[in-house]
Amino acid sequence: MDYFRNIGLIGRLGSKGVVDTLKQLIRFLNDQGLHAVLDERIAELMPGHGQQVCKQKMMGEICDLVIVVGGDGSLLGAARSLAQSHVPVLGVNRGNLGFLTDIAPAEIEQKVAEVLEGKYTVESRFxxxxxxxxxxxxxxxxxxxxxxxxxxxxxxxxxxxxxxxxxxxxxxxxxxxxxxxxxxxxxxxxxxxxxxxxxxxxxxxxxxxxxxxxxxxxxxxxxxxxxxxxxxxxxxxxxxxxxxxxxxxxxxxxxxxxxxxxxxHKLKLLHPLNYDFYQTCREKLGWGAKLGD
Structure with missing residues (x-):
């Protein structure tokens, strides 16, 4: 876990589920000895969090990785803010479709741990x-x-x-x-x-x-x-x-x-190792499953 030390956290506003997931992430990252940095807008909804706070646009300058909790809309906003800094971005789905935010809340600790250990794939999105x-x-x-x-x-x-x-x-x-x-x-x-x-x-x-x-x-x-x-x-x-x-x-x-x-400048988007674009299409668009499944 030497590479990702400072982890930026961005969350969709107006969702209790997002705040709950962010609190879980903060506890998990602190237990790993890592430094969490909160987007100032979501930090206002979490009094007493005790973490460093900064503007979203500054996260690319001080973070090694940014985790976005929300839907694809949240990640779109983060991408526009962060693309110029080349900081990698990981999405946790707390929205609806989730083509970009592909980690489910139930598997967040397992998948984030794998990413922190270097088990991930990288995509460049222009x-x-x-x-x-x-x-x-x-x-x-x-x-x-x-x-x-x-x-x-x-x-x-x-x-x-x-x-x-x-x-x-x-x-x-x-x-x-x-x-x-x-x-x-x-x-x-x-x-x-x-x-x-x-x-x-x-x-x-x-x-x-x-x-x-x-x-x-x-x-x-x-x-x-x-x-x-x-x-x-x-x-x-x-x-x-x-x-x-x-x-x-x-x-x-x-x-x-x-x-x-x-x-x-391109967005550096991280996915867990099991990420499959066509599987995502099947799940999100209702495409037919493999015969016999």
């Missing part, structure tokens, strides 16, 4: 940066691990926009919007929009139109290093929104441009 410009000037910059979504916001009206990939014009589309998803996000919103499931190791992006005006508009898979540009048509009467991971957003205006490209 993120995307989204830049919105108005009259050539930046008005907003946000990051996503799952997806970037152009949508009408509160107004249920179609959006007209142009799509460029690597500077090449692709099409003008009228639709409810567009989902640009990483492989990580392909099992999230893009899946419900009719997009393909992409293996996490793929270096690719998928573009999924949302209720397009033409039935010939279909998802497109492009190289992960592609630069994408969306140009909001001047003819739009509405002000659409661009959202990242469903958590951060920027309101756009007719004529704005949205540029999307891969972030240089």
């Amino acid at each position: 993120l995307i940066d989204v830049l919105v410009k108005r009259n050539g000037e930046p008005i907003g910059e946000i990051t996503a691990l799952n997806d970037c979504v152009l949508h009408p916001g509160k107004a249920a009206r179609m959006i007209e926009f142009e799509l460029y990939i690597e500077g090449q014009f692709v099409y003008t589309q009228r639709s409810d919007g567009l989902i640009v998803s990483t492989p990580t996000g392909s099992t999230a919103y893009a899946l419900s929009g009719g997009g393909p499931i992409m293996h996490p190791k793929l270096d690719a992006l998928v573009l999924v139109p949302m209720f397009p005006h033409t039935l010939s508009s279909r998802p497109i898979v492009v190289d992960g290093n592609s630069e994408l540009k969306l140009v909001i048509s001047e003819r739009n009467e509405t002000y659409p929104t661009v959202s990242c991971d469903g958590q951060n957003s920027v309101t756009c205006a007719p004529g704005d441009t949205i540029t999307i490209h891969k972030k240089p």
Whole structure:
């Protein structure tokens, strides 16, 4: 256990189950002689915890490992905060689906102990940066691990926009919007929009139109290093929104441009040794089990 000495703990707010699991983790880590560091927001819900506290963004600077307790949404937020620091992240599922947070609360001590002993696999998941410009000037910059979504916001009206990939014009589309998803996000919103499931190791992006005006508009898979540009048509009467991971957003205006490209820093995601992406798909998506099982 020489490598992981300082363990950051992040938890989803508003859940007693998360707080109970964090208390269990603190006791376990202290018994192992390790140093727990609590995210300041969850620490406020645990008076008398006696542990070091810091801002989530600082955890990458002082921790060797960060454990996120919650659902995939909690891990998405942590990923955006921590990717630049390269600190490895481990997820404990206290949410619903749990494609990213794959340790169950019942096996937390066993699985965390195995990880601390070096028994784990490492995945690199890339993120995307989204830049919105108005009259050539930046008005907003946000990051996503799952997806970037152009949508009408509160107004249920179609959006007209142009799509460029690597500077090449692709099409003008009228639709409810567009989902640009990483492989990580392909099992999230893009899946419900009719997009393909992409293996996490793929270096690719998928573009999924949302209720397009033409039935010939279909998802497109492009190289992960592609630069994408969306140009909001001047003819739009509405002000659409661009959202990242469903958590951060920027309101756009007719004529704005949205540029999307891969972030240089990747998320270092740890899994227990028995992690199996296809098994996770079977469990979470209800795929058929092996005959005879």
